[in-house]
Amino acid sequence: MSKITLALTGAHAVAEAMRQINPGVVALFPITPQTPIVEKYSEYYANGVVDTELVRSESEHSAMSIVMGAQAAGVRAMTATSSQGLAYMWEVVGATAGLRLPIVMPVTNRALGAPINIHCDHADSMYCRDLGWIHLFCETAQEAYENTLLAIRLAEKVSLPVMVLQDGFITSHSVERVDILDDVSAKKFIGEYKPNNPLINTDYPKTVGPIQLQDYYFETQYQGTIAIESVFEEYLKIGKELEKLTGTKYELFEEYKLEDAEVAIIVSSSTSGTTKEVIDRMRNEGKKVGLLNIKLYRPFPYEAIAKALNHFNLNNIAVLDRALSRGAMPPLYTDIKLSVSSLNKIPKIQSYVFGLGGRDIIQKDIEEVFESLLKGKVKENKTEYIGLRK
């Protein structure tokens, strides 16, 4: 087994993973900042590097419908999208989960209009969090590559679709050092696709997507709920297997200097990298600060997070959401709040919203959050906004 080190953007890294997966069907439609993923994949297709059936669809709704049909027919099928594109395909996104089709879709997180904005926040995928898809947040281009490979195995194991999420522009358009697995090892890990119930199998004709009314719909919804709960175990199991190839540890979430922290930030994606940098500096000053980096967002690991936050020393927590839930508390905050509700000593939690529409979050911002946590400035159930002109 050998690794190949390349200079890749996050988008290109995902396209590399797709090349190694070589899906039977890829349906594409461009949208910033996802476009470089399908652009690169089209290049592979044009150069004969992959033998995919490439469909240039007329919209994201069509792209997801094509992918749904192809996957139901019995091949691996992929598409990628962002923001309004994800919103436009929303109807079919829900349907794929309902049909238990193991589709993997890379998503570059981007703000959802209006006002129109091409930059990063997590609104697009957050509004899909209840649709029955598995959500994996990625911090770096490297992680986006590895998670795309892992997602294929995970999706097919539990018969559920997976979104592999990376920050639009910040990760998708930033050139980073990425270690790619050699094709033989990657393809061996990915394996052959054995569909559970392929539609194209004339020996066993079947119906996909029949109507279910008061008598069966509820049961089918429950099936999906049971299935997504099995993800924790399978994710860790498949992660162990991939770890042997990549050397990366795949945890439900990352704990960074959390074990003895007095205050902690909980955040996902690229911002967690900046946070780690700040933590190292503040630790040198003797300040006990830590990070919980959200990776597997759906299903949400309530119990495991409660366990990680069950430290006697941990007093104050800040949850940093890159999305709003207008008229309610932000999504990640709500999930964390529920996680800690079972603890004997419940830490105080401050909600922050940051970086909407690609607004920069810099080390100073994060340091200020830590400093105010250390001073005990926590107002529960009240959101503060980082870098906003009120």
Next chain:
Amino acid sequence: MSTLKTSHEMEEGGIINIPKSSRNFKTGTWRTFKPVIDESKCIHCAQCVINCPESCIDITKDKKRGAINMDYCKGCSVCSKVCPVKCIKMETDTKEDNK
């Protein structure tokens, strides 16, 4: 309704992998009216065959309109409405002749 499957017994995603399972669903029990064909008037145009929502009117090998499968005829009267020579009459069904 007591034979309904639990979520554990069902196929993933509501897939039905038993071919022709809709045959087990006999819509004939829904019928209040039944179609009665005046054979002397029928021109075998097969409009009733095409338009029957339950596809329960046969077509014979010599391409004539065949018998109505009363297990599935739900008495909707579409055949009677589309018949160009008005040879299908809907009559009250006492259901004494079938089961």
Next chain:
Amino acid sequence: MLQIRIHARGGLGGKSLAQIIAETSLRLDNYMQAFPEYGPERAGAPLRAFVRIDNKPIRLHEPISSPDISIVLDETLLLSGNVTEGMVNTSILIVNTEKTKESILSLLKNYKGELYVIPATRISLETIGSNKPGSPVVGALCRFTKLITIEALKEDMAQKFARKGQEIVDANQKAIDMGFKSLV
């Protein structure tokens, strides 16, 4: 960690310059990050691009506010005033210009760091035949850091431009060499 900020205009090759620096440093087994700041993506619009190079993984995801090296690919950007933002005594400013250091310094307010000038536009016109100041500038950059070298740079350029023919490769390599020598 070495942090480089590039000030350019859309179409001048600022984003490509960041990418070439990053790719070259990877050839020398470094960790790196190169990203542009996306504003209005139009030819001529002011644009900033950033490069970080380190011998360990880079975790920061923020624009570079206090660079070790700031590169100005178009001297008209000096007037907008932010090319020296966050720079200190030890910072290095490289400006693509035909003017002398003294006349450039007179345009900069309160700049305490080192200043270098390079006639990169002229060099690129002489060698490549179009205004692509990136190649001479990246050649000159090799004088300030061991994280990229002329050899690795030429290797990267040769591979990058291989499809465009040997003539283009040679022209760019000449531009790199001239850039390395012409910086004052």
